[in-house]
Every structure is written in C-alpha cells, then in structure tokens.
Amino acid sequence: MDIKYDLGSYTRVLKLASTPSWEEFSRIALIAGAGIVLIGFIGYVIFTIMNTLPGLF
Template sequence: MEKNQNNIQDKLIAQQEKIERKFQGIGKGKYSRIMKMAKKPNGDEYTKVLLIAGFGIVFLGFIGFVIYLLMSVYF
C-alpha cells in the first residue's frame, strides 16, 4: 500500500512540475505586456461589465424570440 501511495505522489509531483514549467514563461513572451497592464476590476467596473453583458444577453434573446415568433406565424 505504501509503495502504491508513493507512486501516485511521484506522478502528481511530476505533473505539477510539468504544469509549472509550462506557465513559467508566461510573463516573458507575447502576453507579457497584457499581463503587466491587467488589473483586478473594482466594484464599479465589475458592475458596469455585468450590466452590459446582461443587457447583451437579454437583447440577443429578445431578437431570437422575435425571429421565432415571425417564423411560427408566417411559416
């Protein structure tokens, strides 16, 4: 049982190291400028984005519903 548990731990550690190596250069390549400029939005910014995205979803749903009604009436 102990040998099997060590084998699993070794595999998990190897996988973790592989993931860390993959993301190690993320700040050095073509995305470095974006990562440096990115910041966490404050509450006001988050609310604005949420409202705009919500309005867009509702608007597209309304357009789809109108198309559905037109197709069900005329076809």
C-alpha cells in the first residue's frame, strides 16, 4: 500500500470534480424522485395484492 500514490490519486480526482449546474442538479433530483415514487408504487401494489389474495380463498 503506497500512501503517497493513494493521496495523489485522491487529490487528482478532487481537482477534476466540480459542482453541478442548477439544471443538472434539478434533472438528477427529478429522476431520483421518480425512481423513489416508482419503487414505492410497486411496493404498494405488491402489498395490496398480498393482502387481497388471502381473503379471496
């Protein structure tokens, strides 16, 4: 493990990183929010099916 090499790599990555523009940030937030809503909807559908099926038989 070469600590000097590792620190140099981390420094190089941090120099390349930049803060996103407002447009890029809002697009990422919108996509992430849509994914969360979609996963929640799928979970709700599965929950509803699992609660409804035992009552039918």
